[in-house]
Amino acid sequence: MPSLHSTLKASIARALCAAFALLFVLAQPAAAQLSFKPTAESVREDQLLNALRAGDKITGRISIPDAMAASLIQPAGREWRDFQRTMLPVIGGAAIIGMFAVLLIFLMVRGRIRIYHGFAGTTILRFASFERFTHWLTASCFIVLALSGLNISFGRILILPLFGAETFATLSAYAKLAHNYLAFPFMLGLVIMFLIWGKDNIPGKLDLEWFRQGGGILFKGRYPPSRRFNAGQKGIFWIVILGGTLMSLSGWFLLFPYLPANVTTLQLLSVLHAVIAMLLIAIMMAHIYIGSIGMEGAFDAMGTGEVDLNWAKEHHSLWVKEEQAKRLARSGSRPPRAMPAE
Amino acid sequence: MKVFLAALFFAAIVAVGMSVLLNTIQQPSSVAFTTSGARVGDPGNNLIGPS
Numbered sequence: 001m002p003s004l005h006s007t008l009k010a011s012i013a014r015a016l017c018a019a020f021a022l023l024f025v026l027a028q029p030a031a032a033q034l035s036f037k038p039t040a041e042s043v044r045e046d047q048l049l050n051a052l053r054a055g056d057k058i059t060g061r062i063s064i065p066d067a068m069a070a071s072l073i074q075p076a077g078r079e080w081r082d083f084q085r086t087m088l089p090v091i092g093g094a095a096i097i098g099m100f101a102v103l104l105i106f107l108m109v110r111g112r113i114r115i116y117h118g119f120a121g122t123t124i125l126r127f128a129s130f131e132r133f134t135h136w137l138t139a140s141c142f143i144v145l146a147l148s149g150l151n152i153s154f155g156r157i158l159i160l161p162l163f164g165a166e167t168f169a170t171l172s173a174y175a176k177l178a179h180n181y182l183a184f185p186f187m188l189g190l191v192i193m194f195l196i197w198g199k200d201n202i203p204g205k206l207d208l209e210w211f212r213q214g215g216g217i218l219f220k221g222r223y224p225p226s227r228r229f230n231a232g233q234k235g236i237f238w239i240v241i242l243g244g245t246l247m248s249l250s251g252w253f254l255l256f257p258y259l260p261a262n263v264t265t266l267q268l269l270s271v272l273h274a275v276i277a278m279l280l281i282a283i284m285m286a287h288i289y290i291g292s293i294g295m296e297g298a299f300d301a302m303g304t305g306e307v308d309l310n311w312a313k314e315h316h317s318l319w320v321k322e323e324q325a326k327r328l329a330r331s332g333s334r335p336p337r338a339m340p341a342e
Numbered sequence: 343m344k345v346f347l348a349a350l351f352f353a354a355i356v357a358v359g360m361s362v363l364l365n366t367i368q369q370p371s372s373v374a375f376t377t378s379g380a381r382v383g384d385p386g387n388n389l390i391g392p393s
Contacts, residue, residue, distance in 0.1 A: 066371075132349075140346075
């Protein structure tokens, strides 16, 4: 029969073990995962419930290589689902519909920005073929990515009621494939854009002056000097490069979802991807507006590559002087080649 | 116009090329997550199995 002394020692040891185990569990940081080894201790329901209430993730022990399968219950998923259903539509709606409204008002108030001195009738080469190719490669991919991405976020609410379930399902299946695979030429376009235009888009003091003078679009007849790219274009460039890079990185992990450490990271990445997408789409709407109907003579830059000389002198006066000086230097005393506008 | 069409064509070629490449190198989950210790059975033709 065990002595009182040994019984007491055993009791103290058991109590210390229990206290130590509890301390280990309670000392975990707030976002800890509670992991229960089924052979070492039984699952205590009140501990599980408290963990769920606190927002902790419940995980188990698994033997398959997919580490994410260890997650049994993840309460943070509720917040993610709520964000997708409430905040994201607000952000998307505010950004896209808001931008549409702003552009409409701008067009009604300011009108189309005309060439102040009228068309010169001669042109100057603004963008070479390869530059235009890069732009259209990236832009066309962006349009399909944007529309298919918006379908993922809002298609069920906006498109399904219009076309019915069958058509919507087929459309969405192909849209998803397009979204997944056109991401690659889009990323390629971003890299090429950065390489060919990065050096001309470094911000400088002239850009501050450009903003101060309203960028040549706010006030009629006032055109601040600008080199190849003005401050507005530099802004668009860096937004595309940085925003596009963030989209590419987050999208990469969504394409290969076994790469992130856990499902919480995947959810964060999908939130990042969606929010940046909405903002990028809104900003690109402004870019498309000013490059098409918003400004007379602007589309030619990416259309044919040749822009009207008066347009160039009004919006990129310093660049025109540099180009004309280069041509003069190349051709000696011969005057610059005058090309009639088509 | 030619440049625009060339860009569209190139984008399509890259997209199709990537789809072929990824379908070649990637494995279905029933193959990728099978080890000597755990065998994930062939799920057949359903949402997660090969079509």
